Amino acid sequence: MARIASESLIERLAEWGVDTVFGMPGDGINGIMEGLRRHRDRVRFVLVHHEEAAAFMATGYAKATGRIGVCLATSGPGGIHLLNGLYDAKLDHVPVLAITGMQETAVLGTGYQQEVHLDKLFADVAEYNMMITNPAQLPSLVDLAVRTAYARRGVAHLTLPNDIQVADAGADPYRTVAPVRAPETAPIYLRPSGLPRQADLARAAEVLNSAERPAILVGQGALHARQEVLAVAEALGAPVVKTLPGKAVVPDESPYTTGGIGLLGTRPSEDLMDDADVLFMVGTNFPYSTFLPEPGNARVVQFEADPARAGTRVPTDVPVVCDAKEGLRELLPLLTPRNGDGHLAKYQKLMAKWRSDMDALENPDRDPIAPQYVMSVIDDLAADDAILTCDSGTIATWAARHWTIRGEREFYLSGTLATMAPGLPYAIAMQHAFPGRQVIAYVGDGGFAMLMAEFLTAAQHQLPVKVVINNNNSLGQILWEQMVLGYPEHGVRFGRPEADYSTWARACGGFGAKVTQAGDVVAAVRQALAHDGPALVDVDVNPNEPPMPGKVSYDQAKSFATAFLKGQPHKAAIATTLFKDRIQRLGD
Template sequence: MPEIVGESLAKRLIAWGVDTVFGLPGDGINGLMEGFRRHADQLNFVLVHHEEAAAFMAVGYAKATGKLGVCAATSGPGAIHLLNGLYDAKLDHVPVLAITGMQETSLLGSRYQQEVHLDRLYEDVAEYNLMITNPQQMPGVVDLAIRNALIKRTVSHLTFPNDIQIAAVDEDPYAHPAPGTKPVSLPNLDRPQLAPGEPELRAAAEVLNAAAKPVILVGAGALHARDEVIAVAEKLGAPVVKTLPGKAVVPDDHPVTTGGLGLLGTKPSEEAMEECDTLLMVGTSFPYGKYLPDPGTARVVQIDADPTLIGLRLPVEAPITADAKKGLQGLLPLLRGGDSGFLDKYHKEMESWRADMKALQDESRDPIAPQYVVGVLDELAADDAIMTCDSGTIATWSARHWTIRDRRQYFLSGNLATMAPGLPYAIGMQHAFPGRQVIAYVGDGGFAMLMADFLTAVRHDLPVKVIINNNNSYGQILWEQIVLGYPEYAVRHRQPEADFSTWARGCGAYGVKVTKPGEVRGAISDALAHPGPALVDIDVNPNEPPMPGKVKYEQAKHFTEAFLKGQPHKAATLATVVRDKINELRS
């Protein structure tokens, strides 16, 4: 049997260490699927129910492992469906290769069925983006696509016309030279270890050693540098503030951290940022500038492997282009010990904040408080559990009530902030780490978008645990409308409320519906103990506001104005806010 281009692709993926492709077949990639079939003993194809889920699974796999994620879809609509997940990969700097199909080369431009010029469509999302037009391009362009994705931590895309997919790999219709290939064993290709320059380190140390009130802001680029971040923080006497994608950089119960920053962050983090005179940014280009020091009020040092991200938000006095771990290791010996008074102050503030958050985990409240749900989950989950989260109010509850300790991890769509990745992320991560506890904490809105792929977890015997925060609404959008000063509109679903546990049981998995607070602990405990996939659908208070860590005057003003304009659920909402405040005062 002659080797076809589809088989050459499969063999080259395997040579690069790829063991899994997430996708959904179609006649636009039948030649590629034949190549995958011929090497099914080494290349596992995970069949999904929606291409968007396939892309999110590839992103989740890459986020959790640091390795290349790969997804595949047919021509036209299948490839279009991949885009949301691929933009998630691009914006969060995750290496993913997307493989798509295309109509036969002789039909291109003839308005054939499903003819979408994917190389044009993918121009914005893919750093390396190519339509294969000659078998002789194999396997060189696969090498180039993968190298670009891994080195630049981004998306690459290859699209294969049908006739090229099934052509003999040694076919040479044009007698042109093929591109040269490179060996796949290049060192540190999955995380280039950029070392800092000595002049950069000395300049940064001079700024940091002069600081009286230093703060460190860490992001996802520092996830592999926990020990170094803590060592620098202790040396400088600097509180560590974390972006949400960087939540796992430092354990939440460590005395150096004040938790997150921004709308979902903590009051101590926000106040430390307002008071600091020097800011060290490590592995982040935090996009929400209003939570950073006003330009000129603090001296800034920034460490990032990507020089294009340095100075993106604030003027940077001392830039260091380097891997976070390498940069901090080089910086540490040059730092003089700082006064711990500033750090001690915010450590005490953080203890008070944690007590306030604990008080909101009130088992007695009915309807069920979402904070209580995450509090129970936090208590019962394993110390090496991986949590995936959707966008929405659930991000607030998990940011504040899911505690990073030991080897726990936390993943969500950071910069794209899209709905729906929680479940497919969990599936991709459970596939990568079959022995670890993987929990998808999602809202009813996000789960409903890609719920069909819960069946994928069942069929592949992936024991993911899904906890649904069911408020029968698009909760974050609801509160955003109110904060803008508008009464809510078109954000709550009509009755009846969904019971997603019936879907779980219909799939042959564990599924339970929870409507009373006394049922929460037992249901979560049983789900975590269940040997296979499990789902707990919990009806929570739909009027629980995800209040900012520090409420600004304008936010309070707009909130009040919305109520005066006739907020339809103001009585229930005000009762919830008052109850929350009473619990905080009791703590």
């Protein structure tokens, strides 16, 4: 059997260490599917039910493993469906390779069926973007695509016309004048040095040692640098604030952390940003500058791996290009250890009060069920090395505040894109990558409904993912955003009949439980975690529970009140919930 060009593609991916491709077949990639079939002993194809999920899976795989994630889609509509997941990879800076099909070269430009020039469509999302028009380009272009995805921490895209996919491997029908050089047998990726310049380190240390009220802000670029972050925090006597994608950098029970930042963050973190005279940003380019110190109020040092992003978010006194772990390790000997001066102790006290407030909201006696309680049950029962994935929306608030990072726990969500629906695909990809670990998808009913067919994917691939649905029968985050803008709610509640997603789980051959009473939450979650296959718990929660910011501004409160006056249809229930929350925080 003649060796086809698609085999050259798959072989080269295998040589780069790719062991999994997430995707969905179509007539535009039949040749690539044949290449995968012929090399199924080296690269596994994970069949999904929607191409968007394939891109999310590739992104989740890359986030959790640090290795390139690969997704595959057919020409036209299939490739278009990848885009949301690929933008998630682009904005969160993880390496993903998208492979798509294309019509035969002989008909390109004729308006042929499903003729969408995906290389042009992907021009914004992809760091490397190429249509293969000659089999001789493979595997060199695979090397360039993979290298670029790793080096620029983003998306690469290769699209192959049907006739190229099945052409003889290595054929050069055009008698190319330039010599076609075969790439090296073993691909090598040369990572840029993660070591900072000594002069930059000295300047950074000077600023940090001068701080009286230091603060450290860490993000996903420091996930591998927990011990170094804690050592620097100890030396500086500095509280550590965590972005949501960087939640797992340090344990939530650490005496050095004040938790998250932003709308989903904590009040102590917001107070710290207002108080700090030096901010040390490590492994983050936190985009919401309104939550950072006002320009001129604090000097800023930033450790950033990408030279293009170093010092671009806020006025930065010392931008340093380096890997977080290596940079902190080199910085530590230059720091002057501080004696206790009350700065750290102040925020430890504030954080103890915040934790007490959050614990009070995890009340099992509230009716309807409090979403904070559901998240606390997951937190109590999950393993110390569990991976939690999350969708965007109000659930991100509950996860941010009630999922405790301890041991080797991890946490993933769509950070900058903040898209709905990646929670379940992420979980499937991570369960595939780490078959021995507990992987839990904590999702909303809106996000789950978008890609719920992927629960069947989990069952068909025998992946024991656990799904807990925070079911408020609404688009909860948008409801509250409308109110903050001063508008009565509109178009955010789904109405009746209300969904029972546990029936879908059972129809797929998995475990499914519907919970409507708080007293049944613990037993249902415990059963789901113990089940040896995919499991789903659908919990009806209070739809009027507000995801309040850690620190409510006057303008937010004013807009909230204005929405009530304009005729908020659920104002009685919302007011009751707010009153109960306040009472709980004052101490049961």
